[in-house]
Amino acid sequence: MMLGRIERGPAGSDLRTFECPKCERVCKMQVDDPLKSVHTGWMASELKPPV
Numbered sequence: 619m620m621l622g623r624i625e626r627g628p629a630g631s632d633l634r635t636f637e638c639p640k641c642e643r644v645c646k647m648q649v650d651d652p653l654k655s656v657h658t659g660w661m662a663s664e665l666k667p668p669v
Contacts, residue, residue, distance in 0.1 A: 619636040619637065619638050619643075619645065620636065621634060621635075621636055622635040622637040623635045627649075630650075630651050631649060631651060632648070632650075632651070633647075634646070634647050634648075634649055
């Protein structure tokens with residue numbers, strides 16, 4: 619499946635549409651904003667890129 623489009627969804631989420639070029643199947647999935655996720659703690663950590 620390939621990502622066909624991204625649309626704005628409810629409450630700041632994304633509505634992503636995936637399409638299969640072989641069978642023409644379409645799948646839509648609501649995805650929360652990754653920057654507002656509870657799993658972003660690593661971005662505020664003391665980890666730094668190598669110098």
